[in-house]
Amino acid sequence: NAGVTQTPKFQVLKTGQSMTLQCAQDMNHNSMYWYRQDPGMGLRLIYYSASEGTTDKGEVPNGYNVSRLNKREFSLRLESAAPSQTSVYFCASSLRDGSYEQYFGPGTRLTVT
């Protein structure tokens, strides 16, 4: 039982390049989330998927798109990376949306030059 896994662990992009961050969970959770973590800012929600087939914007969605591929997988795409998107990205999952425990993956450290 791996929990929440994320790939890649590290990535360096040039401004304007695109990439997709992958996330998968094996806990049979319905809800999945993408956060970014910046120094002194805590964790901020980018997008979430309350259940398979649905996605919604969080606090900071601009510059990102998401796909809930199936119940296990939730990807985050940067179409045209900008230096302001340099951050650590965390995927999380929970049994359901609402007041349920969220379990986090190990993170992807992204640098945009």
Next chain:
Amino acid sequence: GENVEQHPSTLSVQEGDSAVIKCTYSDSASNYFPWYKQELGKGPQLIIDIRSNVGEKKDQRIAVTLNKTAKHFSLHITETQPEDSAVYFCAASTGSQGNLIFGKGTKLSVKP
């Protein structure tokens, strides 16, 4: 929308002492308050949580208290150990879509 303030931003204690981290929230509809511990280079890990129908919850050396009237909640760690050194985050959720709003974190250092 919800806003969560967390204090202090850094906290240094001697091994064996207690540590207290405090958070306040703005939305009276919030009903779920988890605490996460994040070690260097890792993702946040849930260590304890409390719901609005409970005033206090304990798990070995860790306890959380909630004051709904004052809209604040606190994490208490007793008999601190060096392995407690990490960044701790509080969060609050109204339950709607389960969106957690996080505090900005407290870096706890436990000196041996």
